[in-house]
Amino acid sequence: MFGLGLIKGLFVTFKNLIGPTFTVQYPNKKVGLIKASKYYNKNPFSLFKSRPLEGFKAIVGQAVIKEFPDQFPRFRGQEFNWFEDRCTGCASCAKYCPLGIIEIETHPGENNIQEGTSYDIDVFDIDIGRCMFCGICVEACPFDALHMGSGFERAIEKREDLVISIDELRSAEKRPSTWFRPQIENSSYKPRNEEIEDSHDVGRHEKPSKEELTERWVNER
Amino acid sequence: MSLRTEPVTMNVGPIHPSTHGVFRMRVTFDGEEIVDVEPVIGYLHRGSEKLAEERTYTQVVTLTDRMDYVASMTNNQSYILSVEKLAGITPSPRGVWLRMIAAELQRIASHAVANGFLINDLGAWHTPLLYMLREREKILEMFEMLCGARITNSYLRPGGVFMDAPDQFWPALNRFLDEMPNRIDDIERLLTTNEIVLIRTQNVGVLKKEECLNASITGPVLRASGVDWDLREKNPYDYYDQIEFSRPLGEIGDNHDRFLIRIFEMRESLKILRQCIENIEPGPVRPKEVPFLVRPPKGDSYVPIESPKGELGFYLVSDGGISPFRCHVRAPSLINLTLLKEMVLGDKIADLFVTFGSIDVNMGEVDR
Known part of the structure; x- marks a missing residue:
């Protein structure tokens, strides 16, 4: 049937759409509360206390953290x-x-x-x-x-x-x-x-x- | 009643998104049909062969990276094999296995790029290409573990490789070998039965067996036309004689056959990689007695290898000094490009780029 191959291909595209992402958001990544508190190594409450601005940003998912691609020790x-x-x-x-x-x-x-x-x-x-x-x-x-x-x-x-x-x-x-x-x-x-x-x-x-x-x-x- | 049209001559390139680098074609169209194609090369000429004459044998390794920058490991391999034959160096077994692993990984990466950009030229905007580049990225990360660079590797040295693989390399390689067959299945599900790909590639850019043999075409383009010629099997270098693999052959020699051959070869490379991991043994990666400054005796050597694009060989002449007296590269891209006119005559404008992409030409290697 004409079009069957297209549907099969779109299935692969859909699988990749909902699958894990591979992209590294170098240098800055916008994250929510959980990842931001993990990045600053604090629980969410103390994050609010020490960095209130970052805490409010994190609630709306706009806290900015640094992200680097993997780098291996032999990198020249x-x-x-x-x-x-x-x-x-x-x-x-x-x-x-x-x-x-x-x-x-x-x-x-x-x-x-x-x-x-x-x-x-x-x-x-x-x-x-x-x-x-x-x-x-x-x-x-x-x-x-x-x-x-x-x-x-x-x-x-x-x-x-x-x-x-x-x-x-x-x-x-x-x-x-x-x-x-x-x-x-x-x-x-x-x-x-x-x-x-x-x-x-x-x-x-x-x-x-x-x-x-x-x-x-x-x-x- | 048919409309008479004037032939129009146009320049395609040298800076054009689908010419894979700086390549210029002077194309004559009659309406939509191609009447004449004249490739104009030389826009990326850097004189690598001349530069090699005033550098030592180890320093030239860095120049070979920059010839075919999509497959630098195989370039290094071909050059190093030629130097070893010239100087009579016996390489260390572990070094040879490691460079075979590197070369097969590079073959997968190069074929992924070739197929991805072929589909990109067909007009499927970046989605299938990015799937291929994602797989290539894993290979490049493994190269970074091995040698600290992703594209300009300079990993090989006369006598083997410069350093053993780090501990984190082997788990990464095994994970890659487990994942990759599924990824290739995905790519096949996405593209090989896709009706648009079939209409655009089947019976387009047909190359007959005799034409290929006359023009000394090698590599996947030759095998897609049905000639069983693979230097890994016919003229084994390194330890390819200890390894079993099959060589897929095409029937018609059109763009779709070339696309399929590359996908099959990716699977075969995975098989070779598994056998390499089984056979590799501990030991030094480079014999201690090989000096940094190799001084081969007078003579010449040529060792052809099966690079992802075809037969690649370095012809080196030594006058007994520390640098080659003459270096000539038999570049597969340049020779595969010579039949472009025969492939595209009579086709439409849009097929020109598809056919050009299916030869898998790298301009850095064409001009050197």
Whole structure:
């Protein structure tokens, strides 16, 4: 019968109409009282007491809460995480970058035992505007100093701001992605929830201490 | 008495919602009938083959993602197989199984996009397309678990993959394998017996067996015309020789056959995925001795694979250095596009876009 297939198809459409929704209402979602009190982690009465405006909005289903899509710990995002005390200034990241957007300038450090073992970094610029987030610089880093970030909300007004300077890298939030860093992945680490302050936790290779370097380069010779 | 009409030449594209990217056709119409079609390509040319010559073998992996951006995993696979043959690297078994899983997931995602946009071109506004994209979204989330990116993956490395799958990947994959057959059933219930789809696609854009073989068409377009040619079976790469699957064949070679072949292949990919999960064994995903800078000896290599769109292969020439001396891509989209004129001649204007959508062309791969 002509039209039977159409009816069969409309049945599928109807099933999807009343089924669970898949859409994430990023960044803001309008919810009612129950979900709002769950979001602020309070019961409805104390929600009224502490945030009366939100409470009244929630009664008519207009309370605004934040909603994010699922993000997985290996997500390669913006704002590179750089741990300065792990970095030796070897510039492997700059060499292995397919686009050549990392610029490093170093000079021999003050406390270097022998030239070539310790460098102080003057310039560490990453031109995010041309970065394609392939993560090869992170893969190349021999001392686990550079990590991919996990952010994705980094709209910038000026083109000059797209170049991340060494000060921005120092002051950035340390929420490294676990891309190519299995040592962070083994724990139950989620970049959105926690920050890693201690540079000791992020590395599988240890940066040699001054005593070890003295032993290796001065005493043995 | 018949009315005599003047043929009119028109430009379709390069920026047109139904040309799947920046593709331009110079079409001559006689009334509603198509008299001549001349494809004009090159609007998305980025010179990937030339760029590959001045990058190391690992860095080129990132360029292959951007060729066919709907199926980056298979692009990576083809390139990596070519590098491994060139450098004589034996990959780790677990890495090979993981990249087969990734490639089959990518095949499902790519076919979902192809079928969804085919129905979108038919005029069913976004509803069936969004059902397909919803399934693709689950696959992209699994890719994000695997490698941190959804489309530009760069997951594979010479010798296997860069990192083992995380713990949360396997439950997600099993859930996907359980759900997906029902979803494909839904899609079939919605579309395969729909009278409007049948009228618009059956006996439109017919491609005969001989025409296909003459123009070296590959992939689902070739199988829809009734030629049993699948490189996974005829020239097995990776561990496809240990896996059993059937290859559906079409009869007429019209748009509806191509649509059905893609849906059947999605089911076959699910079967392959189940076998991969059974066979996968613990171990390293990449041999330790493979260096970051691969230095293959002098020579050349070409390993064709069955990508979602057809035979995809990277021809690499090495002069013993750290970067390829020459890189050439055999892109299935470009070669499948050559028969567009033969397919649409004599059809109506509206069928032009349907036929074009049924070839499943990706402009990033055509122009590279």
